[in-house]
Amino acid sequence: MSEKDMNAKAKTLFGKERNPSNIQPVKLSLDSKLKFRCHPGVSCFTACCGNIKIILTPYDILILTKRLQIQPHEFLQKYTMPTYLEKTDMPGVMIKMREDDNKCPFVTPDGCTVYTDRPSACRYYPVGMADFREGGSKDTKGNELVSEEERFFFLVKEDYCKGHYEDKEWTVGEWRADQGVDVRDDMNKKWLRLIMRRKSYGHQATLSEQAKRMFFMASTDLAHFRKFVFESSFLQTYDIDPATIEKIREDDVELMFFSFDYLANTLFGAQMSTLKVKDKKIKEKVQEIKERQDDAVISAVKDYEDLKAAMSEKK
Ligand code: SF4
Numbered sequence: 001m002s003e004k005d006m007n008a009k010a011k012t013l014f015g016k017e018r019n020p021s022n023i024q025p026v027k028l029s030l031d032s033k034l035k036f037r038c039h040p041g042v043s044c045f046t047a048c049c050g051n052i053k054i055i056l057t058p059y060d061i062l063i064l065t066k067r068l069q070i071q072p073h074e075f076l077q078k079y080t081m082p083t084y085l086e087k088t089d090m091p092g093v094m095i096k097m098r099e100d101d102n103k104c105p106f107v108t109p110d111g112c113t114v115y116t117d118r119p120s121a122c123r124y125y126p127v128g129m130a131d132f133r134e135g136g137s138k139d140t141k142g143n144e145l146v147s148e149e150e151r152f153f154f155l156v157k158e159d160y161c162k163g164h165y166e167d168k169e170w171t172v173g174e175w176r177a178d179q180g181v182d183v184r185d186d187m188n189k190k191w192l193r194l195i196m197r198r199k200s201y202g203h204q205a206t207l208s209e210q211a212k213r214m215f216f217m218a219s220t221d222l223a224h225f226r227k228f229v230f231e232s233s234f235l236q237t238y239d240i241d242p243a244t245i246e247k248i249r250e251d252d253v254e255l256m257f258f259s260f261d262y263l264a265n266t267l268f269g270a271q272m273s274t275l276k277v278k279d280k281k282i283k284e285k286v287q288e289i290k291e292r293q294d295d296a297v298i299s300a301v302k303d304y305e306d307l308k309a310a311m312s313e314k315k
């Protein structure tokens with residue numbers, strides 16, 4: 001793969017924004033080796049925790065709000081600022097750097113104060129992952145197609161980062177397991193697919209403001225999304241298995257996965273096994289469209305009759 005192709009692909013990687021010239025033009029696999037170690041003894045300790053764009057996934061927000069014991073809306077106001085995701089018109093949030101020193105609000109001279117719950121983007125460094133399935137491919141049964149050939153890894157090497165000169169050697173797979181990245185991949189996958197799907201549609205396809213607001217709400221504030229599900233007409237509109245309803249009532253991760261299905265369905269019309277519009281609602285909608293069409297026909301006939309009458313008057 002050429003350096004140009006590598007960078008073009010790597011730039012689609014979600015997370016900390018990178019200077020493409022720091023991306024090493026070598027395609028890595030899970031078995032590839034790298035030398036790296038980050039610890040409080042490195043001269044650059046915490047240098048990477050400032051002046052940086054860190055996008056937060058729904059799972060990052062969920063875990064950080066639990067860690068900080070605050071509600072999502074409070075977290076959003078205090079620690080984040082809005083951004084667009086992956087150069088699309090999909091709205092999301094990134095960590096708001098401190099005003100005085102432009103550093104992450106969670107960093108101190110002793111390191112990251114939320115380290116065990118740090119965001120996905122902070123865990124990926126310095127091994128990025130790129131994925132070829134921007135359109136979100138599926139098999140005939142609707143299962144996500146996952147194969148090692150479709151993704152690859154690459155090393156990001158910034159000059160200031162001294163971790164690359166440490167002796168500790170890992171495979172990419174070992175490094176990712178150590179950083180808890182595999183779990184994050186599983187948690188973030190369906191959400192990233194939504195963004196990549198939007199990206200693959202390009203700017204020609206419009207997304208309504210209402211759809212964007214819904215994407216933002218479901219992606220950033222699960223407490224709000226739960227209210228939407230249980231305190232609006234949602235459950236009268238969709239057929240949802242009672243066991244799923246019970247799960248999403250209490251379990252935040254289940255609710256998060258459910259929100260991804262809901263977004264895939266409402267934003268892109270994807271058929272999801274977890275939710276289906278009730279037959280009654282479909283019939284009501286069909287009736288509404290029919291009535292609108294009837295009104296349109298009546299109005300067109302009236303226009304025609306008026307025109308005919310006007311023409312005969314002229315004669
Ligand atoms: S969350 Fe932690 S690891 Fe990530 S940038 Fe902030 S201080 Fe650094």
Ligand code: SF4
Nearest residue numbers: 038044046048161163
């Ligand atoms: S070694 Fe790299 S990742 Fe670790 S603190 Fe230094 S700059 Fe950050």
